[in-house]
Amino acid sequence: MNCKVGQPLPNLPRRKFLHTSSLALLGLAGGGIPGISRAVGGDVLHIRNYQDLSSLDPVSFVSSAEGMVMTAIFQNLLQFRSDGSWDTQPDAAEYFEQLDATRYAFRLKPGQMFTNGHGEMTADDVKFSFERVVDPSMHALNLPDMGPFSHVEVHDRYSGVLVLRSPYAAFIPVAVAGPTGVILSRHAVTAGGGRFTTNPPACSGPYRFKSWQAQRKTVLERNPLWPAGKAPFSQIHVYAMTDEKAAEMAFEAGQLDCARISVESTGPFERDMPPGGSIRILPSGRNYWLGMNRENSALADIRIRQAIQYAIDAQAVVEAAWFGLAPVSTGPIPEGMIGHRERSLIPPAGNPQKARQLLTDAGVTLPLRLRLDVNNAALELTAVQVMQWSLKKVGIEVEIRAQDSSTFLTIGREAVNNRWRDVQLFMQSFTGMADPYYSLTWFSSSQLGIWNWERFSNEEFDRLNQRAIETTDPSERSKMYRHMQDLMEASGCYRFITNGVMPQIYRNTIEPAFRADGYAMLRNIRPAAFRSRS
Amino acid sequence: MSATAGTVYRIFAGLKKDPLGMAGFVLVSLIVFLAVFAAWLAPYDPLEVDVYNRLASPSFAHWLGTDQLGRDILSRVLYGGQVALRVSLLAISISMAVGLVLGMLAGFGPRWLDRVLVVAFDTVRSFPTIMFALAVVALTGPSLNTVIGVIIVTSIPVYARVVRTQTLALRERDFILAERAMGASTFRILRHHVLPNIIAPLFILASMDVPAVVGMEAGLSFLGLGVSPPTPSWGSILNDGYSYLRNSPWPIIAGGLPLIAVTLGFTFFGESLRDIFDPRLRRKDQ
Numbered sequence: 001m002n003c004k005v006g007q008p009l010p011n012l013p014r015r016k017f018l019h020t021s022s023l024a025l026l027g028l029a030g031g032g033i034p035g036i037s038r039a040v041g042g043d044v045l046h047i048r049n050y051q052d053l054s055s056l057d058p059v060s061f062v063s064s065a066e067g068m069v070m071t072a073i074f075q076n077l078l079q080f081r082s083d084g085s086w087d088t089q090p091d092a093a094e095y096f097e098q099l100d101a102t103r104y105a106f107r108l109k110p111g112q113m114f115t116n117g118h119g120e121m122t123a124d125d126v127k128f129s130f131e132r133v134v135d136p137s138m139h140a141l142n143l144p145d146m147g148p149f150s151h152v153e154v155h156d157r158y159s160g161v162l163v164l165r166s167p168y169a170a171f172i173p174v175a176v177a178g179p180t181g182v183i184l185s186r187h188a189v190t191a192g193g194g195r196f197t198t199n200p201p202a203c204s205g206p207y208r209f210k211s212w213q214a215q216r217k218t219v220l221e222r223n224p225l226w227p228a229g230k231a232p233f234s235q236i237h238v239y240a241m242t243d244e245k246a247a248e249m250a251f252e253a254g255q256l257d258c259a260r261i262s263v264e265s266t267g268p269f270e271r272d273m274p275p276g277g278s279i280r281i282l283p284s285g286r287n288y289w290l291g292m293n294r295e296n297s298a299l300a301d302i303r304i305r306q307a308i309q310y311a312i313d314a315q316a317v318v319e320a321a322w323f324g325l326a327p328v329s330t331g332p333i334p335e336g337m338i339g340h341r342e343r344s345l346i347p348p349a350g351n352p353q354k355a356r357q358l359l360t361d362a363g364v365t366l367p368l369r370l371r372l373d374v375n376n377a378a379l380e381l382t383a384v385q386v387m388q389w390s391l392k393k394v395g396i397e398v399e400i401r402a403q404d405s406s407t408f409l410t411i412g413r414e415a416v417n418n419r420w421r422d423v424q425l426f427m428q429s430f431t432g433m434a435d436p437y438y439s440l441t442w443f444s445s446s447q448l449g450i451w452n453w454e455r456f457s458n459e460e461f462d463r464l465n466q467r468a469i470e471t472t473d474p475s476e477r478s479k480m481y482r483h484m485q486d487l488m489e490a491s492g493c494y495r496f497i498t499n500g501v502m503p504q505i506y507r508n509t510i511e512p513a514f515r516a517d518g519y520a521m522l523r524n525i526r527p528a529a530f531r532s533r534s
Numbered sequence: 535m536s537a538t539a540g541t542v543y544r545i546f547a548g549l550k551k552d553p554l555g556m557a558g559f560v561l562v563s564l565i566v567f568l569a570v571f572a573a574w575l576a577p578y579d580p581l582e583v584d585v586y587n588r589l590a591s592p593s594f595a596h597w598l599g600t601d602q603l604g605r606d607i608l609s610r611v612l613y614g615g616q617v618a619l620r621v622s623l624l625a626i627s628i629s630m631a632v633g634l635v636l637g638m639l640a641g642f643g644p645r646w647l648d649r650v651l652v653v654a655f656d657t658v659r660s661f662p663t664i665m666f667a668l669a670v671v672a673l674t675g676p677s678l679n680t681v682i683g684v685i686i687v688t689s690i691p692v693y694a695r696v697v698r699t700q701t702l703a704l705r706e707r708d709f710i711l712a713e714r715a716m717g718a719s720t721f722r723i724l725r726h727h728v729l730p731n732i733i734a735p736l737f738i739l740a741s742m743d744v745p746a747v748v749g750m751e752a753g754l755s756f757l758g759l760g761v762s763p764p765t766p767s768w769g770s771i772l773n774d775g776y777s778y779l780r781n782s783p784w785p786i787i788a789g790g791l792p793l794i795a796v797t798l799g800f801t802f803f804g805e806s807l808r809d810i811f812d813p814r815l816r817r818k819d820q
Contacts, residue, residue, distance in 0.1 A: 248780070264602070268780035320585040320603055376758040378777035382602055385764050389583040389603075400763045401675050 043234040045510065045525060048247045048259035052215050052240035055197045058180045059133055059140035064431060064519050067179035069218060069238060072522035073203040074182035077106050077126065078172060082513035082524040084282075086337070086434040088177045092121060092204070095159075096176075101167040101472060102148075104176070107159040113225040114202040118188040121204055123160040127152035128186035130162065130175075138195075144441070145180040147171060147469065167470040169477060173434030206231035206523045215240055220522070232526035251277070251505055258506040258520060263322050263379065266503045276508050281325055284500040285517030287332040287439065288429040290372075290387060292493050293412070295455040296424050298370060303362035305492030308425070311355035311394040312387050312495050315348045321383040326498040331485035332432065332439040334499040336516070338474050339436035339481025344496055345489045355394045366395035372425040373411050376402040383497065384427050398425065412453025423453060429500075431517065436481045437469050443488060454493035461487045548810035555806025561799030565792065569615030576609035580766045589782040599784035601774050603764075607788045610766035615792060617678065617767040622747040625682050626740050629689035634736065636690065637697025638724050642705055648698070655691035663688045663750065664757075671759045681751050681760045689743070696739060700732040734811045742804035745797040752793055768792055 051065045061070060071079065079091035090096060095107040112121040130152050133140045140146075147168035154160040164171065175181045188202035189195075198212045206228070207220035220236040241247045244262040251259045252274050261269065261279075269279050290312065292305045299305055314328045328348040330341040359366065370391075374384045381402060388398045403411070410416040411423050430451075432439040442451040444465045445458075461484050468480040488494050502518025513524030549556045568575060577597075584604030592599045598607040640651040667684045674680050704710060704727075713723050748768070754760040755769025756776075763770065768789050775785030 245776075245779075262777075264778050265780045316583075316585045320583075320588060378774075381758075381763055385603055386583060386585060388764060389581070402758050402763065403675070404672070404758075407672060 043527075045233045045236045045522075046255065046257045047236065047238055047520060047522070047525075048241045048250070048256055049218075049238045050244075050260060051242050053198050053212060053218060056200050056209070057196050058129070058142065058182050058184070059138045059195070060142075060197070061179060062141060064517075065240075068519055068522055069220070070179045070182055071205070072207045072220060072236070073200060073205045073209050073223075074184070075112065075121070075204045076177050076181050076183065077108075078177045080173075080177055080434070080515055080521070082515070082521045084514065084516055086173055086516045088172060091177075092183055099161065101470075102164040104162040104164075104171070105159070106162065109227070110158060111227050112204060113227070114185040114188060114204050115208045115223060115225060116188065116202050118185040118202040121183060121185070122157050123152070123154045125183055125186050126160060126162075127154050128189070129182065129184045132184070132189075133180060142180045145174050145178060147175065149175060167472060169469050169472055170433075170435035170437040174438055178433060207233075207236060210235070231523070236522055238522070248505075257510050258504065258512055258525065260518075260520075261503050261505055263325060263501060263503060266325060266501075267323060269503075269505055273505075277505055278508055279503060279505045280512070280514070282502040282504060282514055282518035283334060283336070283516070284326075284502040285334055285432040285439075286429055286500040286502075287329065287334070287432060288383070288427070288497040288500060289329075289332070290495040290497065291426050291428050291454045292495075293420070293423045293426075293453060293455055294491070294493055296421065298368075298424055301362045302492045303358045304364060304368070307355040307358035307362070307364075307394065308391065308396065309346045309355075309489075309492060309495045310351045310358065311391050311396065313348075313350045313390045314346075314495065314497050316390065317383050317386045318498050320386045321379050322498060322501060325503075326501045329496045329499045331488070331496050332443075333436045333481055333485065334432065334439075337432075337434075337436055337439075338478040339439075339468075339485070340478075341482050341485050345486065346495065350390065352390075352394050359395060364395075367397045368395060369397050369399070370424045371401055371422075372398045372427065373401045373403060373408060373423060374427045375405050375408045377405075380427055380429075387427075387495075412449070412451075414449030420449060420453065426453060427497075428453065434516070436477070437465075440481060440484055441465055441469075454491075456488065456491050456493045458487050458491065545807065545810060549806055552806045552809065554802045555809070558799045558802025558804075558806060561795050562803050565615060565796060565799060566619065568612055569619045572609075572612040572616055576606075576612045578606035578609045580605060580609040580613040581764050582606070589778060591782065592784060598788045599782060601771070601785050602778045602781075605764075607771065607785055610771055611768070611788050611792055614766040614768045614771060614789075617761060617765065618748045618751060618792070618796065621678070621682055621685065621751040622744045625685035625689060625747050626743055628682075629686045630693050630736060630740055632686075633690045633693025633695075634697050634729075634732075637694035638701050638728060638732075640694065641698040641701025642720065642724060642728065651694070652698075655694055658687060659691045661688070664753070667754055667759055676759050676762060678761045678765070681754050684754070685747055685750055689747070692743075693736065693739065696736065697732055700735065701728055704728050704731055735808075738804055738808045738811060741800055741807060744800040744804075745793075748796050749793065752789075 049065050049068065051063065053066050053069060055061045056066055056070050061067065075092035077091060077093040077096055078088040081087045081089050092108055092112055093106045094109040097105050099105050108121055108123060114121060130149060132138055134143060134146050134149055147170060148165040150163045150165045152160050152162055183204065185202040192201040200209050203209055203223060206223055206226045208223040210219040210221045212218045217240065218238040222231045222234050247256065247259040248261050248265050250256045266279065266281060273279060292299050292308060294300060294305065318324065318326055318328050330344040333339040372384055374380045384400055388400060391398050411426065412420045414420055443456055445462050448455060448457060464480045464484050468477050471477045471480065504512065504514065504518065506512045509528050511526050511528055513521040515521055549559055582605060587600055587604040588602050590596055590600040596606050596608065598611065601607055636651055640648045666688060670680055670684055710723060710727055713727060751760055751767065752769030752772065755767040756773045758773065760769055761767045771785055771789035775789055779786060
């Protein structure tokens with residue numbers, strides 16, 4: 001279209017102009033945050049993931065962020081229920097039974113198809129998937145999840161037996177129902193070279209993998225081959241958003257249907273929730289504690305470590321950092337799981353007088369100066385500053401060293417460098433799983449210099465750790481795990497803080513579904529009015 | 535009247551004619567006063583934790599409210615001024631002194647030395663400051679000294695470049711050539727003839743640099759690369775405020791206001807000084 005100076009502009013109908021500009025404005029509004037289109041509570045679910053994916057392969061995934069996606073696009077033999085418990089229910093298996101202490105029989109539902117033309121799921125695929133994780137040549141990161149798993153005996157096209165070398169009480173929750181136990185297609189994985197990362201060669205869950213954009217989003221779409229009916233959403237857009245504040249703003253802007261938010265924003269959201277939104281404060285399986293390196297000369301005397309335990313007011317720490325939403329924990333095993341202790345040896349508010357007495361008995365010259373390493377995050381920094389203040393009151397002056405997460409995660413690792421010798425105090429956390437074994441095994445002697453930065457080493461603890469995993473009687477196991485936490489606390493190496501909480505906000509247009517530790521279960525989320533055809 | 539007294543008189547005479555410059559001077563004086571006397575002026579210990587009174591709104595007890603640990607924000611802002619002034623004074627004076635020596639060496643020394651130093655200045659300047667700070671902090675851990683060190687290293691080339699340019703312009707002037715002809719040593723020429731002619735613009739540059747340095751310290755502390763908790767700094771107050779913005783806007787406001795005041799104060803004051811000592815620049819601006 002050529003316009004010359006002095007000529008009238010070509011005629012643009014008003015209605016056409018309004019229509020075009022309105023569409024452009026809508027497009028701009030929808031693109032307020034790059035890559036996010038507006039959530040309308042319709043056929044597409046928009047949900048936040050707390051970090052980006054690195055691998056969807058059971059041998060190399062590293063976090064629950066990936067596990068959340070994996071359990072939506074793959075099937076396990078059993079899956080966790082979405083009722084807030086760690087109970088399991090059949091997934092790909094129509095029958096699953098423990099035959100004895102080391103053998104588990106299964107039979108697959110017939111007619112479960114892998115996508116991309118890789119055929120029907122068979123018992124051989126189960127054998128391939130489980131044995132692949134324990135294959136030494138795979139160097140699986142998640143090998144410990146499998147415990148003493150040995151092999152799978154295939155009986156016919158659909159049935160077989162999972163065989164362990166020794167009893168493993170956490171086998172079902174950690175290996176069979178967890179992301180490590182998802183069933184892959186032997187044909188698809190082998191044809192693709194034997195490994196994959198964020199490009200799964202075949203799916204079998206209610207959703208199938210569509211695309212992944214690094215640091216942006218993963219798109220899943222309804223799997224037309226899913227035999228149990230039509231999946232609730234035509235697509236699920238999973239956004240990698242590490243910043244909780246960004247997720248909160250995206251939710252307020254109507255661009256997310258569900259998001260985990262920061263603890264400090266829970267109150268403001270409860271008071272002023274955007275229209276059509278709800279909040280749930282769920283228990284979290286994350287264990288936070290102050291660790292003490294007993295091999296550092298400044299902390300070699302158990303009385304000094306115990307003084308630190310008694311000096312810290314964990315109640316105040318939780319009040320400040322978790323806004324009082326999370327209770328003070330009694331150990332790594334959270335409430336509701338076998339082995340949970342009703343109370344710890346150290347009172348939640350501590351006992352500063354006793355702390356002073358212990359320091360006097362130890363002959364410490366005050367002020368005692370110590371270092372405290374911590375991950376550079378708002379929650380942790382708030383928590384350690386309260387600890388610092390508590391310790392100052394008894395004459396211990398603490399220098400806080402905030403480190404970025406990648407540096408922090410190496411400070412106690414022997415394989416990285418010798419910094420572990422200088423580590424004194426540190427605030428650490430990790431997310432447990434559905435079994436207490438997963439909460440405590442990281443503190444055994446075999447983990448010295450790997451994840452056991454306290455250098456805690458106790459023969460009785462190690463023995464019980466092994467015995468508990470081979471014991472099938474829940475009450476017997478529970479007793480062992482409670483005693484193991486007593487041993488940890490009595491060593492003076494740990495001041496347990498909390499198991500945290502997981503606040504989730506969601507739009508009322510969906511019925512959310514969460515695991516017992518607060519993580520979203522993508523396959524179980526559905527539109528509010530959705531009725532399954534299955 | 536001594537030379538110093540004459541300079542002070544000249545400054546005040548100039549400020550009287552420049553209301554913005556005077557406002558800048560008042561702001562700078564106020565900030566320095568509040569920071570220096572923070573220990574007397576702060577109503578509370580800036581480190582005193584009172585968890586059960588956290589994120590309180592402004593009241594008679596806490597004029598700017600409390601932060602996420604129940605610490606008095608006003609007290610933390612006042613003490614934060616000490617950190618800002620310490621960083622800016624130390625970092626600017628050291629980088630100015632080193633930049634002065636290196637710049638004069640580059641401008642008055644042999645040509646090869648000039649080239650080597652210019653390449654070194656450009657190499658240092660080519661690193662983005664934040665990336666450089668991240669690398670140093672990863673190696674040494676975050677601390678106030680690290681912040682000061684990073685600012686010094688990245689600021690030296692700025693001063694050295696200015697000094698070099700001024701020195702190059704002066705070295706061929708008649709009075710310098712005359713000094714040389716009379717057998718004056720290089721040190722004497724630099725000390726008695728070059729230095730007095732370049733020091734004024736350097737001080738003007740330094741005064742205008744204060745907000746940048748304070749902002750850099752605040753930025754590094756905001757990112758958790760600066761002062762260690764619980765030391766109050768305007769950047770760490772802003773960082774805390776950002777995390778708890780939904781609960782209370784006061785930490786953000788309290789941490790941001792002094793940064794604005796420092797920027798405005800030193801900029802107005804610096805520009806006024808520039809006009810007073812170099813009226814030609816003013817004419818060019820106009």
